[in-house]
Amino acid sequence: MIAEERYAHILSEVERDGTVTVAQLAADLGISESTVRRDLEKLDAAHKLAKVHGGATRREDAHVMRDLTISERDGLHADDKRRLAAAAAAMVGPDDFVYIDAGSTTRELVGCLEERGATYVTDSAPHAQSLAARGLTVVLLGGELKAATGAVVGPDAIEALSRYHFTLGFWGANGIDAARGLTTPDREEAEVKRLSIEHTASGRRFVLTDPSKFGRVAPVRFAELADVTVLTTDVPVAYEGMVGIELVS
Structure with a gap:
C-alpha cells in the first residue's frame, strides 16, 4: 500500500473514531508500527491530526470561541x-x-x-x-x-x-x-x-x-x-x- 493510501485510511479512522492507536493501525494496514509512527508524524506536521503517545487524535479547531453547554x-x-x-x-x-x-x-x-x-x-x-x-x-x-x-x-x-x-x-x-x-x-x-x-x-x-x-x-x-x-x-x-x-x- 502506497503512502497516500495509508494516509487516507488513517485520516478516515481518526475522523470516524476520534482517536486511533499505533497497534490498531499497524494491524489494519499490515505494516510495521515504526511505519505507522512515521506516517502519524507526517500527518501531524501537516496539521491533519494530533499525534499523541501510542497513537493519534482528531485535530480540533485551534480557536475556541464559545463554551459548550x-x-x-x-x-x-x-x-x-x-x-x-x-x-x-x-x-x-x-x-x-x-x-x-x-x-x-x-x-x-x-x-x-x-x-x-x-x-x-x-x-x-x-x-x-x-x-x-x-x-x-x-x-x-x-x-x-x-x-x-x-x-x-x-x-x-x-x-x-x-x-x-x-x-x-x-x-x-x-x-x-x-x-x-x-x-x-x-x-x-x-x-x-x-x-x-x-x-x-x-x-x-x-x-x-x-x-x-x-x-x-x-x-x-x-x-x-x-x-x-x-x-x-x-x-x-x-x-x-x-x-x-x-x-x-
Whole structure:
C-alpha cells in the first residue's frame, strides 16, 4: 500500500473514531508500527491530526470561541474524564478546603468525592447540588448564574473568593497552549478562575484536561502553565517533557 493510501485510511479512522492507536493501525494496514509512527508524524506536521503517545487524535479547531453547554459536553472524552476524576479525588484529605471549578470534567470529579472531613467550595450550581445531596459540606459562591455552563460569576462571586484561601483546587480549561497559557471563552468565568487559582496553595492547583485541549486557544487567558499542574491522560508530542504536565494512568 502506497503512502497516500495509508494516509487516507488513517485520516478516515481518526475522523470516524476520534482517536486511533499505533497497534490498531499497524494491524489494519499490515505494516510495521515504526511505519505507522512515521506516517502519524507526517500527518501531524501537516496539521491533519494530533499525534499523541501510542497513537493519534482528531485535530480540533485551534480557536475556541464559545463554551459548550452542559448537554453538549455530555459524553465527550468520557473515559479520560473518569480517569482524571478518580486521580483527583484521591488527593483530597480530611482537613482540605477545596475549590472546584465549573465544568464537565470537574463534574465527574464531584461524583467521585467521598471525603466527608473536607469542605468544598464551588462556582457551579450543579456541582453544589450534587455534593449537598450526598451529605458533603459545600459552599456555593453567590452571583449571577450562567445558564449554559451552570457557573456563578460577577462581583458577588469575586468578593466571596477574595475572602477564601484554599488548600487544594481543581479547574477545567477550554484551551491549553504553551505560549498563550490556559484560556476560556467567557471573560467573567475567566476572572473567577484566575482569582480562585491565585487563592489556592501553590503546588496544589490542578487543571484536569483531556488531550484534545492542548494547542487550542480561547479568547481569555486565566492562567499561565507555570501557575498550575496540568493532569491529563495523554500528552501531544509538542508538549512532551514540559514541566507542570503530569500523566494519569
